[in-house]
Amino acid sequence: MVVSVRSWLVNEGGKHVVLMLWLGANTWLFLKTFLLYLTGHQYHYLYQMLGLGLCISRASAAVLNLNCSLVLLPMCRSLLTFVRGTHTVSSRGTRRLLDKSKTFHVACGIAICIFSVVHVSAHLVNVVNFSTSYSDDFPALNLARYKGEVLPGVTGVLLVLILFLMFMSSSYCVRMSNYEIFWYTHNLFIVFYIILLVHMVGGALKYQTNMEAHPPGCLRANQSSARRQDENQDQDENRCSEDAHFQSHYPQTWLWVSGPLCLYCVERFYRYIRSGDPVTIVTVMKHPCDVxxxxxxxxxxxxxxGQYVVLNCPDVSTFENHPFTLTLCPTENKKTFGIHLRVVGDWTGEFKQHLFFVLSRCVVSNDWTGFRLQRLYFVWVCRELQSFYWFADLICALHHKFWQENRPDYFNPKLYVSQAENLQTMYEEKYHQLTSRLLIGRPKWKLLFDEIGKANKQKRVGVFCCGPKGISRTLHRLCNSSTSWGTTFEFNKESFS
Structure with a gap:
């Protein structure tokens, strides 16, 4: 499969630019901080005591500060929706880039986990060096009270424990098997940030403040001539005018995270206020396959x-929210909106049980993605025929509407039944339009792309995927491949952030 440079730039260019900028910022910050502690005169004596463990621990801490501030921004859904809808964000590429905010959140989370391991490992080396390299010459520089003392790090242990729980519960298997575990452990981020803000209050690392009066490595008054000879120091070397003075570092983590943290808190409060308006459920319909x-x-x-709503039912879970794509949008004449909900887990199962008793207590909230349509190709793949009854009435209604408006080519549905065993057709008369659209097997995606490309020469076609990862990867790869008709396919995948 030949990759089209134009298609690749449309689908991958923006996110790779952001990725390179993010990696560049992390790399620059790590190296800058590493060299500062390696060569900075104010850290001369501290470096002699701790060695490279000092440089690595501080460099990784700087990267952690950056990513702990960035990881919150993609979760400000209302803010992203507002920015996405403003006139300043006019290009489709920018909008599609904002839709990948969840991916950036995951990338920052992975970086936090990796550099936490580096940071902890370096600090373990520092703890050993603080104990074994106890300085008699500079008592104020020591963290240990005597040589060989074991130093505890309570806040660091708590941060690592919380991060481990959040990381493990974020795995795909945990989220699919028990979403509640993921939800509640992920909300430990509140405790994580509180501990993070007080993590450096103890002032374990100190820097020298009087380098003019005491240049690093100068000869002190009580230093013996024998030691002078061992260190190959000249007799005429300048003596220190005073002893070295040290001061603890002022905590800087709050400078990094306070802004995004306050922004996120305002965002959550805004969503809470908006969710207070009551929602009335006017219709409940049961479809095949427990939908x-x-x-x-x-x-x-x-x-x-293209918008999705976040559904919350207090009788099922007070704090748990679940996103669902809108399948019916409100209009000026009809304010009703709708979703299709499939019962596949604990939350949806309990919600189904409570549905007919607490309908008025459900609340929703304003994230959308939208494109102006000129022609719609609707491809739906299901294992069994019954699944098509979920939207059969809607598809037939759309088909009839466009035929009445003399636009038969505007809506082109293709329905694929992947399992041909015991296949039956739609015998209902009202669904006769779908019978000719019903196909057996799986779509031949390459042929389908060629067919659509031929009908839309030199145009841009938006591809929207809502389905399993296998199909998503196939469509993503085809969107980046070249076509003989000059058509550019823009790949979009449903993502709830």
């Missing part, structure tokens, strides 16, 4: 195609 369709009304609620 429930909800139609709701909320005052002053606006939405566009």
């Amino acid at each position: 429930i369709e909800l139609r709701m009304v909320k005052k002053n609620f606006k939405a566009r195609p």
Whole structure:
């Protein structure tokens, strides 16, 4: 498969630019801090005591500060939605880049985990050196009270423990098998940031403050001539005018994280206020395969195609929220909006049980992605025929609407049944339009892309994927490949941030 440079730049260029900028910032900050502690005169005596463990621990701490501040920004959903909808963000590439905010959040989280391991490992070396390299010449520089003392690090241990729980519960298998574990452990980030802000208050590392009166390595008054000869120091070397003075570092973590943390808290408070408006569930419909369709009304609620809502039911879980793509958007004449919810886990199972008792207590909230359509190709792959009944009425209604408006080519549905065993057709008369659209097997994606490319020469076609990772990877790869018709395919995947 030949990769098209133009398609690759459209689909991958923006995110790779952001990735390189992020990697560059991390690399520059690590090297800058490493060299500062390696060559800085104010850290001369501290470096003699701790060695490279000092440089690595401080450099990794600087990278951790950067990523602990950045990791919160992609989770400000309302802010991102506002920025995405402003006139200043006009290009589709910028909007699609904002849609990948969750991926950036994951990247920052991985960086935090990696550099936490580096930071902890370097500090273990520092702890050993503080104990074994106790300085009699500079008592103020010591963290240990005597040589060989074992030094505890309570806040560091708590941070590592919380981070370990958050990392392990973020794995795909945990999120799929028990989402509640992921949700509640991830909310430990509040405790994590509180401990992080007080982590450096103890002032374990100190720097020299009087380098003019006491240049690093100068000859002190009580230093013996024998020691002078051992260190190959000249007799005429300048003596220190005073002893070295040391001062603890002022904690700087709050300078990095306070801004994003306050922004995130304001964002959460704003979403909480907005979610206080009541939502009325006007229709509940049960579809095959344990799928429930909800139609709701909320005052002053606006939405566009591609938007998703966050559903919360207090009787199921007070703090747990789940995103669902809108399958029906409100209009000026009809304010109803709807979702399709498939019962596949604990939360959806309990929500189904409580649905008919606490309908008025469900609340939703304003994240959307939208594109202006000229033609719509709708490809739906299911294992069994019954699944198509979820949206059969809607698809037939759209098909009829566009035929009535003399636009038969505007909506082109293709329905694939992947399992041909015991296959039956849709016998209902009202679904006869779908019978000719029903195909057996899986889509031949390359042929389908060629067909769409031929019908849209030299144009840009948006590809929107909502499905398993296998199909997503295939479509992503095809979008980056070259076509003989000059068509550019822009890949988009449903992502809840």
